[in-house]
Amino acid sequence: MQTSDTGHSVTRRTVLASALAGAVGLAAAGCARGTQTRPAPGDVVSLFNDNPTWAPGYAAAGKALHQLVGYRLSARASPDTSSYQQIVRMSAQTDSTTDLIKWWNGYRLQDIARSGILQDVSSAWNLAARNGWSNDKELRDSFSYQGKQYGVPLYKSYWAVFYNKPLFAKLKLDVPTDWDEFRRVVAALKAKRITPIASGGATTFESLTWFQQLVNGLDHQFYLDLTAGKASYTDPVCRQAMKLWIELFAAGAFSAPDFNTATVPAQFAQGKMAMHLYGSWNTGAYLSNGVKDANLGLFLLPPPPGGNNSVVVESGVLSVSKKAHKLGAARKVADAWLDPSVQRAWTDFLKDTSADPGVVPKVGAITELAATVRQQKPTQAIRYWEASPPVLIEGNVQDLSAFMINPTAANASRTLSSMQRRADKEWKVWRS
Amino acid sequence: MALVTTTEKLPVATRSGADQPRRGFRWRRALWVGGFLLPAVALIVVLLVVPFLVTAYRSLFDDNGVSSRFIGLANYVALFTDPDFGRSLLNTVFWVIGTLVLPVLLGLLIAVLTNSVRWGSVARTVVVIPYALSGSATALLWTFLLQSDGAINQTLASIGLGGLQQEWLLHWPLNTVVMILATTWQATGASMILFLVGLQTIPPETLEAAKLDGATGFRLFWSIIVPQLRPMTIVVVGMSIVNSLKTFDIVWLLTRGGPGTASETLALTMYRETFTLSRYGYGAAVSVVLTIVVLAASWLYLRRQATQR
CATH class of the missing domain: 3.40.190.10 (Periplasmic binding protein-like II)
Structure with missing residues (x-):
């Protein structure tokens, strides 16, 4: 009994002492200077x-x-x-x-x-x-x-089209050099029940991809003005870009809008997916996920009718x-x-x-892309993500995500109006 | 202690003198009670009340994380005139109703139905397993099922029901409904366990007496079991209300609040404004509103229940 009592008392003291030591230790650690x-x-x-x-x-x-x-x-x-x-x-x-x-x-x-x-x-x-x-x-x-x-x-990455070389070869398709050829490539792939273009963005920033590509492709100067707050999202160029985007949706060019981009390399390797408009920084992801260097290509998307050679740079x-x-x-x-x-x-x-x-890594697709850029000398536009005040971009990207779920003319008009309303508000905040 | 010593020495003959030791005892008792309460109260004050006050103070500033300026109640004005905030509030209400109706009701039914049957433990284990999964694992699983090219749509296509395929996570309110169902799948186990505990506290004599009086089946359930489970129901419903008002993880991982801001709840709006848009003042305003809603809902509910008891 006595032993037991002593045991309890010692245990309690030990516990209290340990708790106190722990608290002091934590306090000391909190006050200590970290390695950073x-x-x-x-x-x-x-x-x-x-x-x-x-x-x-x-x-x-x-x-x-x-x-x-x-x-x-x-x-x-x-x-x-x-x-x-x-x-x-x-x-x-x-x-x-x-x-x-x-x-x-x-x-x-x-x-x-x-x-x-x-x-x-x-x-x-x-x-x-x-x-x-x-x-x-x-x-x-x-x-x-x-x-x-x-x-x-x-x-310095370029937003260009990754393409599946074996699939293109199998269907005897060439890299498109103008918008009509691009649409023919899409149609040919669709006819073979292959998803022509991977295009996620329903809940990610990737919804900006085709918007920036089409607006900048149609009119580079307008894109610069738009992103600098000097032009409106309700102007005809934006409307035309949305129209072209809707046409591509109607032609079945795109994957489901909630497509997971991380799965593109695997789908390329399996021959289920043919193209992906994305930043060239994604090349490493393809090569480390089963796509062989020789099977991966990159081309600059030709401009839509009336457009100019311009590329989005990140x-x-x-x-x-x-x-x-x-x-x-x-x-x-x-x-x-x-x-x-x-x-x-x-x-x-x-x-x-x-x-x-002058520095180009020894990767086929990147060498190909660098050569195209050298040859075409396209004008360069900063990626939409970085091209306007962050709060404006984040909101507009969410609008574009919502548009991708329901790509109709009426929704395009609503989306552009909403983007412009946000632009009016956020530019004022940015400049204040 | 000094106070106690003094009172012990005082004469006890007069009326006022008789009150002194009692008052001393009360003081001593208050000190003891205060001493025991202090750690808990200190923790609540330091970890809850102070951060809340700091957040409320911060909500009065236009703050981008680097610089800030005082703008009074402008964040609250902007918040209540923002249509996205209205949608976010509506979604939060959906979540409260959905998780009150489904996991609580299902938990109660499964607990009652499996309490005294032979293979009940097997059924209960099956319901509890999802509860053991982390929120992110659950979200990953449901993403795999619900994506447009996910398992549910592929299964529907393979069995000739392609017409029933849906873009489950892309349209409001369908996305909110399926996410509530996914949460039901996970949360039912928790309420079932609590109801089982409640069932075991019902005295067998009460049930036997009811049976002797001829109550069976639904009558027994409605008139005897449900009233006896009342204390546990208060806990389960209270927890469900608070948890649903704070819904974040599954929505963030399945839809990121999108498309657009269609499936955002208040907690997601707070996160987006604070950490994605770096509008710390505005985000603080959302969190103040969310805190007030949670506290008001909990207080009203518990007060009502306590009064009824």
């Missing part, structure tokens, strides 16, 4: 991004950077885009920020650049132009806020945080990022085009 609040060790520059699968690519680029500027990269990632943006917005104002931050160009970059959390890296663009690595005015503009650049291009951004622990080192990395040796290491991993047109 200190500079990265030695020759390491820290980088935060939203894609954990790119870590080997950053390591390869870091190796090349080390030889040039003496710094390598240590990447950490948060794969959910919403959480990622949230963390960057919060941490960039504190000493928990990484030295380098991956972001998006256009208005998304302006949105955070005007908050003053990014470092001006115009010198990196000047250096790239002087050395002949990249002198792309349209691209540079999309990295600018009030005449200064706040990031360097992580990659570019990730590598920015330097103003509060970077190693600000000098991060700026050196930004300066050297477009060096061909770094770009070769990086694009060999990414299997996508670089902002330096």
Whole structure:
């Protein structure tokens, strides 16, 4: 009994002591400085991004950077885009920020650049132009806020049509060179009960794909004006774009609107799907999911009747945080990022085009695409996702998703009116 | 303790003197009660009340996560004039009604029907298994079933019922209805378990007495079992109301609130405004409204039930 009593008493004391120790420990841990609040060790520059699968690519680029500027990269990632943006917005104002931050160009970059959390890296663009690595005015503009650049291009992707080469060969189809040929290709595939074009977007950002393609294809200058808030969504070009989109829906060109893009490579490999209009950054996904390099092609979609040769371009951004622990080192990395040796290491991993047109990874589809761009010299339009204030784009993309469920003329008209109403409101907010 | 010592020394002859020890006892008792309540109250204040007040304060600002400016009640004005908010509120009401009618009623029926039959445990296990799955696993499974090229449509086509194929997740209100059904599939097990616990607390004598009086079948169920299950029903319905008002995971994973904002609930609107659009002030306003709705619904329901008891 006595033993038992003592046992209880000791147990209770032990429990209380442990609880107290635990609480003190937790409090101490809470007050402690985390690894992110200190500079990265030695020759390491820290980088935060939203894609954990790119870590080997950053390591390869870091190796090349080390030889040039003496710094390598240590990447950490948060794969959910919403959480990622949230963390960057919060941490960039504190000493928990990484030295380098991956972001998006256009208005998304302006949105955070005007908050003053990014470092001006115009010198990196000047250096790239002087050395002949990249002198792309349209691209540079999309990295600018009030005449200064706040990031360097992580990659430069083109929105082009991935196509299934064996399927095209089997049905004796050629890559279309004009809109009528494109429609004939669609009809031929449909007749063979093959889904001509993978096109998701019912609940994803991908609903912007055909809208941006058709508006920009019909009238590049109008697309620039529209996305700059100088033209209206109810103007005839937008109406014509919606009409063409509806015609393609009526011709059975598209997959179901809730199609999962991640399954496209498998459907290509099985010969069930023929084309997919998407960013060329998706090439790696095809090659790592059973599609052979020789079986994958990329072509620029011909413009609709009356249109012009223009291509939608998308570019990730590598920015330097103003509060970077190693600000000098991060700026050196930004300066050297477009060096061909770094770009070769990086694009060999990414299997996508670089902002330096001289660096092309050894992938058939990308080589093909780079050659087409060199030959056609299309005008370039920034992707719709980054082309206007983020809140406007997010809302309009949701309208387009809803349109894809019910692609009729009446719904197109309602959708465009709704997009314009939002544009009126959000441009006012953006400019205020 | 000092107070107690003082009162012990006071004379007890007068009336006021007699009150002193009683008051001292009351104080001591209040201190003890307060001491026991303190950890729970502190946790609620620190983890619930303070964040709520901070959120309410933040809802008065135009805040993009980096900079903010005071705009008073403008976020609330914008919220109540936003047609998307009306749809979101309507969907939330659908969820409350749907999850009250289906999982609660089914849980009760299955619990009663399987309580005393031979293979009841097998049936109960089958109903409970989905409850053990995580929300995201459930959503993945139902996405596989409900997508336009998913298992349900493929099965319908293969058995010659292609005419019944639907774009299940793409049209409102069908998408909200099928998502409520998916939730029913998962949540019925939980209410069934609670009702089973309730059934076991019904004294056998009560049931025997009812049977001796000639009550069987539906009469026994309606007049004896249902009233006896009342305390458990209050808990199950209360939890169901609160959970349905907070519906987020399954809608986010199946439709992302779309197409457009067609299937959004209040919790999704809050998430989209805050984390997708980085409008932290507006998102805070939605969360304040959601909190008030949840608290008001819970308070009204529990108050009514408590009064009736």
